[in-house]
Amino acid sequence: MGSCEEHTLTLDTLNPNVIELQYAVRGPVVIRATEIENELASGVKKPFNKVVKANIGDCHATGQRPMTYIRQVLALCTYPELMNSPDFPADTKERAKKILEECKGHSLGSYSDSCGISLIRKHVAQYIEARDNYPSDPNDIVLSTGASDAIKSVMTLLLTGKGGSDRAGFMIPIPQYPLYSAATAEFGAYPIPYYLNEKNNWSLGISELERAINESRDKCKPRAIVIINPGNPTGAVLTKENIQGIIKFAKQEKLFILADEVYQHNVYAEGAKFFSFKQVLMELGAPYSQMELASFMSASKGFMGECGYRGGYAEVINLLPEVRAQYYKSISAKLCPPISGQVVIDCIVNPPKQGDPSYSLFIKEKEFVLEKLKEKAELITKLFNSIEGISCNQVMGAMYAFPRIYLPDKAIKAAEASGQSPDAFYCFALLEETGICTVPGSGFREEPGTYHFRTTILPQVEELKEVLTKFESFHLNFISKYS
Amino acid sequence: MGSCEEHTLTLDTLNPNVIELQYAVRGPVVIRATEIENELASGVKKPFNKVVKANIGDCHATGQRPMTYIRQVLALCTYPELMNSPDFPADTKERAKKILEECKGHSLGSYSDSCGISLIRKHVAQYIEARDNYPSDPNDIVLSTGASDAIKSVMTLLLTGKGGSDRAGFMIPIPQYPLYSAATAEFGAYPIPYYLNEKNNWSLGISELERAINESRDKCKPRAIVIINPGNPTGAVLTKENIQGIIKFAKQEKLFILADEVYQHNVYAEGAKFFSFKQVLMELGAPYSQMELASFMSASKGFMGECGYRGGYAEVINLLPEVRAQYYKSISAKLCPPISGQVVIDCIVNPPKQGDPSYSLFIKEKEFVLEKLKEKAELITKLFNSIEGISCNQVMGAMYAFPRIYLPDKAIKAAEASGQSPDAFYCFALLEETGICTVPGSGFREEPGTYHFRTTILPQVEELKEVLTKFESFHLNFISKYS
Numbered sequence: 001m002g003s004c005e006e007h008t009l010t011l012d013t014l015n016p017n018v019i020e021l022q023y024a025v026r027g028p029v030v031i032r033a034t035e036i037e038n039e040l041a042s043g044v045k046k047p048f049n050k051v052v053k054a055n056i057g058d059c060h061a062t063g064q065r066p067m068t069y070i071r072q073v074l075a076l077c078t079y080p081e082l083m084n085s086p087d088f089p090a091d092t093k094e095r096a097k098k099i100l101e102e103c104k105g106h107s108l109g110s111y112s113d114s115c116g117i118s119l120i121r122k123h124v125a126q127y128i129e130a131r132d133n134y135p136s137d138p139n140d141i142v143l144s145t146g147a148s149d150a151i152k153s154v155m156t157l158l159l160t161g162k163g164g165s166d167r168a169g170f171m172i173p174i175p176q177y178p179l180y181s182a183a184t185a186e187f188g189a190y191p192i193p194y195y196l197n198e199k200n201n202w203s204l205g206i207s208e209l210e211r212a213i214n215e216s217r218d219k220c221k222p223r224a225i226v227i228i229n230p231g232n233p234t235g236a237v238l239t240k241e242n243i244q245g246i247i248k249f250a251k252q253e254k255l256f257i258l259a260d261e262v263y264q265h266n267v268y269a270e271g272a273k274f275f276s277f278k279q280v281l282m283e284l285g286a287p288y289s290q291m292e293l294a295s296f297m298s299a300s301k302g303f304m305g306e307c308g309y310r311g312g313y314a315e316v317i318n319l320l321p322e323v324r325a326q327y328y329k330s331i332s333a334k335l336c337p338p339i340s341g342q343v344v345i346d347c348i349v350n351p352p353k354q355g356d357p358s359y360s361l362f363i364k365e366k367e368f369v370l371e372k373l374k375e376k377a378e379l380i381t382k383l384f385n386s387i388e389g390i391s392c393n394q395v396m397g398a399m400y401a402f403p404r405i406y407l408p409d410k411a412i413k414a415a416e417a418s419g420q421s422p423d424a425f426y427c428f429a430l431l432e433e434t435g436i437c438t439v440p441g442s443g444f445r446e447e448p449g450t451y452h453f454r455t456t457i458l459p460q461v462e463e464l465k466e467v468l469t470k471f472e473s474f475h476l477n478f479i480s481k482y483s
Numbered sequence: 484m485g486s487c488e489e490h491t492l493t494l495d496t497l498n499p500n501v502i503e504l505q506y507a508v509r510g511p512v513v514i515r516a517t518e519i520e521n522e523l524a525s526g527v528k529k530p531f532n533k534v535v536k537a538n539i540g541d542c543h544a545t546g547q548r549p550m551t552y553i554r555q556v557l558a559l560c561t562y563p564e565l566m567n568s569p570d571f572p573a574d575t576k577e578r579a580k581k582i583l584e585e586c587k588g589h590s591l592g593s594y595s596d597s598c599g600i601s602l603i604r605k606h607v608a609q610y611i612e613a614r615d616n617y618p619s620d621p622n623d624i625v626l627s628t629g630a631s632d633a634i635k636s637v638m639t640l641l642l643t644g645k646g647g648s649d650r651a652g653f654m655i656p657i658p659q660y661p662l663y664s665a666a667t668a669e670f671g672a673y674p675i676p677y678y679l680n681e682k683n684n685w686s687l688g689i690s691e692l693e694r695a696i697n698e699s700r701d702k703c704k705p706r707a708i709v710i711i712n713p714g715n716p717t718g719a720v721l722t723k724e725n726i727q728g729i730i731k732f733a734k735q736e737k738l739f740i741l742a743d744e745v746y747q748h749n750v751y752a753e754g755a756k757f758f759s760f761k762q763v764l765m766e767l768g769a770p771y772s773q774m775e776l777a778s779f780m781s782a783s784k785g786f787m788g789e790c791g792y793r794g795g796y797a798e799v800i801n802l803l804p805e806v807r808a809q810y811y812k813s814i815s816a817k818l819c820p821p822i823s824g825q826v827v828i829d830c831i832v833n834p835p836k837q838g839d840p841s842y843s844l845f846i847k848e849k850e851f852v853l854e855k856l857k858e859k860a861e862l863i864t865k866l867f868n869s870i871e872g873i874s875c876n877q878v879m880g881a882m883y884a885f886p887r888i889y890l891p892d893k894a895i896k897a898a899e900a901s902g903q904s905p906d907a908f909y910c911f912a913l914l915e916e917t918g919i920c921t922v923p924g925s926g927f928r929e930e931p932g933t934y935h936f937r938t939t940i941l942p943q944v945e946e947l948k949e950v951l952t953k954f955e956s957f958h959l960n961f962i963s964k965y966s
Contacts, residue, residue, distance in 0.1 A: 006770065006773060007775060007801075007802075007803055007806070008641075008706065008707075008737055008738065008739040008775050009640060009641070009739065009775060009802065009803065009806045010803060010805075010806065011803075011805055011806065011809070014640060014806060014809055015639060015640055015641065015642040015643065015644055016643075016644040017642070017644050018639060018640055018809055018812075018813045019809060021812065021813060021816070022812075023812065023815045023816040025815075026597060026815040026816075026818075027815075034596075053587075056594065058587060058588075058593050058594045059592070059593075060587065060588040060590035060592040060593040061587030061588045061590075061593040061594065062588065063588060064588070066590055066592050071561055071562045072562060074561045074562070075558045075561045075562035075565065078554055078557045078558045078561055078823075079554045079555060079557070079558035081570075082558065082565075085568075085570075087564075087568075103791070104536075104541060104543065104544030105541075105543040105544045105545065105546060105547070107543035107544075107549055107791065108791045108792070109542070109543040109549050109787075109788060109789040109790060109791045109792060110541050110542075110543040110544040110790055110791050111539065111541045111544065111790045111791060112791065113517075114509060145628055145793070145821070146817075146818060148816065148817060148818060149817075156498060156501060156669070157492060157497055157498055157501055158491075158492070158498065159498040159500070160498065161498055161499040161500050161671060162646075163645075163646065178816070179816050182816040183816065186639070186813070186816075188644060223491065224491070254491055255491065256491040256492065287489065290489060292490060292491050292492060304592075305592060306592040307592060307593055307594045307818070308586070308590065308591045308592045308593050308594060308595065308819070308821065308822035308823075309591070309592060309821060309822070309823065310628070310793075310818075310819075310820070310821040318490075319490075319492065320490050320492065320493060320494075322493075322494055323490070323492045323493065323494065323497060326494070326497055326501055326502060327501075329501075329504065329505075329506065330501045330504060330669070332506045332508075332509040332510075333504070333506040333509075333631065333661070333662050333665040333666065333669075334629075334631060334632075335509075335629060335631060335790070335793075336791070336793075337793070338628070338791065338792060338793040338821040338823065338824060339791035339792070340561075340791075340792065340821065340823045341821060
């Protein structure tokens with residue numbers, strides 16, 4: 001390998017936005033976890049036999065089974081020779097036939113329109129209509145390669161093409177899902193942090209939004225507000241009144257609303273309910289019902305957890321027609337989202353109906369997953385709160401807990417001495433001693449002087465119990481070591 | 484819908500890079516073609532029954548059948564219950580098992596590493612080694628969502644994060660595949676056009692590269708050179724000597740080489756042969772063999788044409804280790820490319836071997852597709868050159884012809900009067916009169932004062948013959964109308 005002088009790309013000449021970009025869900029702790037997995041595989045002795053990847057919302061990786069209906073439809077679309085097999089229920093065959101009729105050359109191997117297959121966009125709109133009781137226009141639906149792709153595409157529209165105080169500002173909740181800080185960094189845009197109130201169940205205070213935007217005005221042009229509901233990493237679920245307040249704030253500040261609603265099927269807490277921003281906005285009536293809003297959904301979460309298929313969509317409402325044309329154009333060079341991911345979306349938004357041969361199994365599998373998630377959300381909230389030096393808001397929804405850890409000064413100093421943030425120091429120790437892989441709170445940003453980590457609630461119940469027991473003894477040990 | 488004043492996004496406030504971005508393969512002619520399809524479906528009478536989409540390299544859309552082996556492996560991975568079916572050859576089951584063992588939770592529904600599944604990266608490296616006779620490191624292989632995604636990821640590394648004359652410059656062939664101009668526009672980078680020599684079979688002259696880069700120096704920082712080989716839209720295949728010259732030029736100018744080699748399986752002309760940039764660079768030895776190079780490949784072209792699965796990869800060699808770490812990090816927020824697309828890549832780079840149950844059918848299907856493409860490449864070259872007012876270089880490779888059309892002054896004036904480029908005017912007339920959908924040469928950029936269109940060679944042989952007959956009478960009619 002040549003020296004730096006011979007290279008076009010060095011750390012000095014690399015796109016500085018790339019250097020700035022961080023994505024903690026796959027950050028240093030996770031990289032170390034993979035190394036440990038390889039060490040275990042090559043026979044290195046550890047105090048554990050297995051790494052538990054609680055860092056990422058990857059349902060199937062932690063033992064969740066795929067939904068039979070989805071996979072049967074996918075298999076039939078992939079290899080239509082299976083249409084003659086008696087092992088596939090009639091409704092899966094009908095669905096696959098309908099989808100293939102919409103594919104050019106009747107093949108999943110052809111490109112679709114860049115916005116996705118028309119029929120599937122129609123089904124998405126019908127799903128939204130049924131959910132919200134307000135009309136949804138298939139032309140407002142844009143299918144995507146997972147939700148992330150759709151989020152970045154809409155953010156791209158909002159960039160100003162300028163730097164300094166003219167760059168676009170995106171209001172981002174703290175703690176956030178790090179896609180948002182990563183995308184803002186990559187785009188050279190400005191993240192405007194607003195803090196969720198941990199003391200009040202991670203609620204979102206309007207006065208905090210006002211503080212945040214006012215402090216940002218000389219640093220950027222505020223263009224949009226990101227809300228994640230149900231919350232990642234917080235597990236909070238917003239009330240309708242809270243959403244109304246956010247919409248009114250966005251209207252006053254002329255902000256585009258980016259509503260990350262990928263966990264809309266994942267609400268567990270008694271009394272909590274998912275309200276879409278679209279629905280609340282429509283209920284408020286004019287002028288709010290004319291506001292520009294993008295809502296994002298994914299095939300990767302909910303009860304299906306089909307992460308690997310990279311299915312997702314955005315509903316983007318109230319764009320000016322000429323702006324919508326530009327939006328369509330801007331995604332055309334990507335050609336189209338994977339067709340198999342589009343098929344997964346179709347199965348989710350238009351599932352088997354009562355009376356269909358696949359109906360009862362579909363419901364059984366769906367409810368099983370959601371009930372287990374609910375059980376685990378309760379289990380993990382309870383356990384974290386029973387440990388001294390840890391507090392954790394109720395996991396009302398989504399797939400994560402974000403407990404606060406109270407670290408002794410000696411631990412904070414030890415972390416500083418090792419050049420790490422205190423929670424990264426804690427998460428590395430947890431990983432090395434127990435094999436449990438989590439993500440330090442600093443990766444999601446957090447209120448200065450507070451420390452957290454994010455863990456998924458995804459391991460199967462028995463495994464989760466074991467993990468929590470191991471975690472507890474690690475934590476007590478860690479605290480006493482540094483006290 | 485509210486007025487412009489109420490909207491966050493208007494044409495004035497939209498990201499100007501998005502407005503700048505154009506992707507002709509899905510541009511106005513194609514949008515009109517889709518409208519015409521809808522008109523036909525709703526009973527509107529036209530001089531034709533069907534739109535022929537010769538605008539896009541979408542093999543299955545034009546009747547090519549999927550490779551049985553690929554679809555069987557995909558179906559087995561999707562729905563592993565099929566492992567018990569007697570209808571799948573043993574080698575497809577073995578392959579599917581091996582892939583599922585590498586998937587977390589043994590499911591295509593889990594995320595892979597952002598670079599793709601290790602085993603598949605290993606298979607890609609083995610494929611490249613066998614092709615080039617030089618070592619390939621699996622750590623240099625990054626799987627992607629089609630080649631486009633990989634291309635944009637590597638281009639992102641090369642951006643400077645600055646505007647004006649400090650922005651990154653990308654040398655782009657003219658005519659080009661419009662992904663490159665679209666991406667440069669989106670990134671706010673500077674495209675440095677270099678012209679291919681139509682008179683000499685679209686060859687690439689080193690003195691033209693020198694001219695192009697010299698003229699760009701006050702407008703940007705030249706960072707990389709894009710080469711498309713086999714050529715899109717030109718159909719040209721570069722000689723080894725030509726590639727050597729390009730590499731030496733890139734070395735002298737310290738340019739990162741971006742080699743778009745997605746048509747590496749598509750070489751038809753007698754005596755023409757695909758040489759990878761990697762191979763030629765290694766053959767040249769030091770210091771060339773230490774140059775930074777990215778080569779891109781796709782599941783969408785070749786003999787498989789699995790566009791809808793969005794599979795692709797890049798081999799990126801000679802990056803400094805710290806730069807490679809940044810590259811990996813930069814794609815981590817995208818989570819991973821679709822797993823089913825990764826499976827398609829695995830089948831392509833590691834196809835059935837002699838003696839395997841699927842071998843003979845695989846070879847038969849592959850050769851059938853490639854032979855037909857060769858036949859169509861010859862047919863289309865011959866026919867275009869037999870028509871007065873058209874000349875067309877030999878379609879040596881890839882999937883397109885890019886004939887030059889000599890338009891009468893009256894046609895050029897009529898185009899100007901209608902506010903269109905002359906070749907767009909021609910392509911719209913062709914579409915409205917015959918239903919044949921092509922892409923105007925202006926969408927690929929072309930030497931000023933010359934006019935072209937791009938057509939694929941993908942329709943099935945009998946249909947292609949019909950299309951060409953229709954085309955010929957349209958063309959003669961058009962010319963006489965404007966003479």
